[in-house]
Amino acid sequence: MISAASVAVDWSPRDRVGTLVLVPPHPPTDEVAADRAVTPPAALRKLIAGNRRFLAGRTDGGRPGGRRTLPAPEPFALVVTCLDGGLAAxxxxxxxxxxxxVVRSAGHVLDRGATASVELAVATLGVALVMVLGHEHCAAVRYAVDTDAPTGDLAYLVDEVRPAVAAADRAVDGGHHRHERGTDRYDRVMRHHVAGTVARVGALPAVREGLxxxxxxLVGARxxxxxxxxxxIA
Structure with a gap:
């Protein structure tokens, strides 16, 4: 585990709620680093800096605009996130x-197509960072919490999120995470669901090899x- 500060990210305490980061046990060798346009810590810094520009209304991401010939894509990060309209990475x-x-599905649920997409991005496109991005007011999480008898494919969605529901409730009932008491149940479930998705992504062979x-x-975020x-997030 590392903190955001260890990759020279200037977040004040009020801007942070902990970190959930899986990093390699050893830093990359000079040979490995030389072959990569963007290192993992640099990729994380780029995302955070971009979000700050977005918040400040100073966007300058270098979109191609009216160019007739688009530049070749060179992705430095993969974002696994929800289909919510406000989550355009x-x-x-x-x-x-x-x-x-970007891989998107309701509640960032990972089916085989999604996990294959993650492995493809890591193994062949050379991304240096994978971020699992959950969000507040997630409709998929709310549906999984509130629905007792889902039907059709929605039952699959609920089955994928319910382990996070159980984990969040156990954490509060057992007093393991006292800071979670009094917080919104849906938000607690979302955080546990992000953690579960990070664990699943981290177990994929291509991701494990990269780590x-x-x-x-590999990071989790809200x-x-x-x-x-x-x-x-933690």
Missing amino acids: ESLFDAGYGDLC DAGTLW HDRTHGRVRL
Whole structure:
């Protein structure tokens, strides 16, 4: 585990609610670093800086605009996130054309197509960072919490989120995470669901290989839909 400060990210305490970061056990070798346009810590800094520009209304992500010939995509990060309309990663992180790969599904649920997309981005596109991005007021989380007898494919969605519901409730009932008491149940579930998704992504062979080699970081984050801020979460 590392803190945001250890990658030279200037977040004040009020801007942070902890970190959930899987990093390689050893730093990349000079040979590995030389082969990568963006290192994992630099990729994280780029996302955070882009979100700050978005919040300040100073977007300059370098979009191609009216160019007749688009630049070749060179993604430095993959964002796994929800289908919510407010979670357009390219806008939230003020990213340029081709800077990001994005996998979206309701509640960032990982089916086989999604996990294959993650592995493809890591193994062949060379992303240096994978971020699992949850958000407040998530309709998928709310549905999973409130629905007892889902039907059709919605039952699959609920089954994927329910382990986070159980984990969040156990954490409060058992007193394991006292800071969670009094917080919104839906938000607690979202945080546990992000943690579960990070664990699943981290177990994928291509991701595990990147973490072990020092070429990849894996982080979990939360989007404050009211203000647009993205924070690393615990």
